[in-house]
Amino acid sequence: xxxxxxxxxxxxxxxxxxxxxxxxxxxxxxxxxxxxxxxxxxxxxxxxxxxxxxxxxxxxxxxxxxxxxxxxxxxxxxxxxxxxxxxxxxxxxxxxxxxxxxxxxxxxxxxxxxxxxxxxxx
Numbered sequence: 001x002x003x004x005x006x007x008x009x010x011x012x013x014x015x016x017x018x019x020x021x022x023x024x025x026x027x028x029x030x031x032x033x034x035x036x037x038x039x040x041x042x043x044x045x046x047x048x049x050x051x052x053x054x055x056x057x058x059x060x061x062x063x064x065x066x067x068x069x070x071x072x073x074x075x076x077x078x079x080x081x082x083x084x085x086x087x088x089x090x091x092x093x094x095x096x097x098x099x100x101x102x103x104x105x106x107x108x109x110x111x112x113x114x115x116x117x118x119x120x121x122x
Contacts, residue, residue: 002122005119007118009115011114012033012044012115014034020049022109026103026106030101033099033100033111034093034113035098036094036097037117041094042092045086045089046087046099046112048084049109050078051110055076056108057073057103058073058074058103060073060101061102062097063098064097
């Protein structure tokens with residue numbers, strides 16, 4: 001008899017108990033916010049909050065640092081104009097790959113990552 005897949009929801013691995021992670025980097029390799037599990041797969045949703053009064057650009061590095069293969073660039077609107085901006089809607093990352101971010105200005109953007117880790121059944 002086979003066992004079912006298991007699913008665990010958790011914050012990004014670099015988060016302090018689910019708290020937002022401040023983007024302190026302005027270039028690659030960025031500020032890491034999650035390292036995928038070595039087995040199974042992580043389905044990741046990423047929101048970015050801009051705490052400044054002007055728009056800023058965030059670049060998400062998805063499992064590597066090669067442009068344009070591993071990069072997702074988004075403009076994040078100023079604080080108070082919108083809720084957090086969803087920049088990754090639920091993409092899969094696995095094999096201990098790292099997800100990181102850098103911004104056009106340090107210390108004004110924060111990242112919140114929600115991970116659903118799937119371990120295949122047997």
